[in-house]
Amino acid sequence: MIELYYWPTPNGWKVSTLLEELGLPYEVKPVNIGAGDQFKPDFLRISPNNRMPAIVDTAPKDGGAAVSVFESGAIMTYLAEREGRFLPTDLRARVEVNQWLFWQIGGLGPMAGQAHHFRQYAPEKVPYGIERYTNEVNRLYGVMDRRLADRDFLAGDYSIADMAAWPWVVPHERQGQDLDDFPNLKRWFETIGARDAVKKGHAVGNEWRKPNIAEDEEARKVLFGQRAK
Template sequence: MTTQTKPIDAYSLPTPNGQKVHIMLEELGVPWTYHRIDIGKGQQFTPEFLAISPNNKIPAIVDPEGPGGEPISIFESGAILKYLGLKFGQFYPTDARAQVKVDEWLFWQVGGFGPMLGQNNHFSVYAPEKVPYAIKRYSDETHRLFGVLNKQLADSEYIAGDYSIADIASIGWAQSWERYGITQQDFPHVHAWLERVGARPAVARGLAYGKDIPNHDLANDKEAQKVLFNQRAR
């Protein structure tokens, strides 16, 4: 098994995407250092951070012991999870068919489950003008995606077979089900899964990491909204 002597630097926040990386690093039990990037103050636009994450989004990591022993920086949460799973040989299978299944559900999360729930939250909470069509569009899609996940978990304890990065990718988003008007009665298999994964000590630590400093109250912080929303190319 690969060992890590130098800490992995994680540039992040306790958001659903940031929590993926926190959970993974805690599950792996490798040394890591948390660097808080205050996106409400625009720290994601500094040259130093853009050199690591050119999409100016958290999370991103720098592994000082990357391929060939040389440092490597990685942005995009799904890419980070897959890199760490492959490097340490944990939470990502070695069998080719099993890898395909994990990849399917990892990409399902990063391409749909996260973005659609994010748009739901944006138009329901942050949009200065309430657009009924947009609210219904993303609310319906959120409900549909929870339904997809519920069906997948009906006959399986975890999303893609064994506990894997497919689960780790979805935990932070799914745990906020109440925010989206989702009930336990609607999707009981999702809630049973959340209880199952939530009982893992590393998951509990990963979800809590960084919450000693509250995130911006974006619903009321107009200055942070100016930084985060309606950005164009710089």
Template sequence: MIDLYYWTTPNGHKISLFLEEAGLPYRVHPINISKNEQFAPEYLKISPNNKIPAIVDSQPADGGAPLALFESGAILLYLAEKTGQFIPADLRGRQEALQWLFWQMGGLGPMAGQNHHFNRFAAEKVPYAIKRYVDETARLYGVFDKHLSGRDFVAGSAYSIADMAIYPWIVPHQWQEQNLDDFPHLQRWFAAIKARPATERAYALAEQINPPARK
């Protein structure tokens, strides 16, 4: 059983996507970040960086005590290795998936996150910051669009944790002032993942836990 500490953000969606795809049993523990629940002392024992998501695996492969993990990329890699699913077995395919997983963690996520902040949430509109992060998001979309030319998914023909990491950060493309019509390979990839039954279940979970997430 996996205990998922979760809220309805792009990083939270990554883990529910994996769990739904893999069919792993899991329990959801909502951590409402708008109410600062991520700072609760009991949660900080699991996720010391006071961010979501986090998991506790009550049945780790070594047979030891329950294992707590934070950082969405680390969780995806752990679950892929635990189940033997959604990560290529061959050397080159594995490295391709992992480099794009880290591209999301170090590039797309932080830049799109700043885009969201300055476009949607900052008390003061800062035109320089808005333009900087909109432009950088567009550059990253262009890099990814070029990579997807001639391939179904990030690492080739097989869906992987890299796709699961990137997809939730493309969902709010309108917030980021990006038009998917400008990125045809990305748009085709995005539509294919959106139509997956596991994706539909993962986003239905978000609406159940946080109904305003539909917006």
């Protein structure tokens, strides 16, 4: 059994989608990031960076003690390797997937997250921040659009690279982007979104989300006021 420590955000959706694609049984353990669940000692033992998602594999393939994994990219790699799917064993094909997985982790996710922050959550409008991160997300969408001009998926066959990137395109309108400007990306986005496993993974816990979190002062303090202590 996989225990999934989760909240319905793009990073959470990555892992719920992969679990659905793999057909693995899993139990969702909600981590309400607006209420501060990510700072509870039990969760910090699993995820010392006080971020979800995280997993605990209570029955790893080697038959040994339970394995806990934090950071979405590490989780996706672990699960894909565990099941031998969505991450090739061939050297060159594996490099392709890893390149695009890390591209999402290091680029698309953080930049889209900053666009969300300055466009929706910042207490006052900061024109430079809005323009800076909206433009950078636009550039990254362009990278994907060019990549997808002659292929169906980012790294050849459908892989964890696609599952990692897709959730960050879901809120494209909130990032100030129009998918009609990126026809190859739009085709890819719609193709992946039509998959049953993706629909199921994306739906996990959506009833928990608060549409007005930008107006929830206590949640804002928890989410955006964090320091080392």
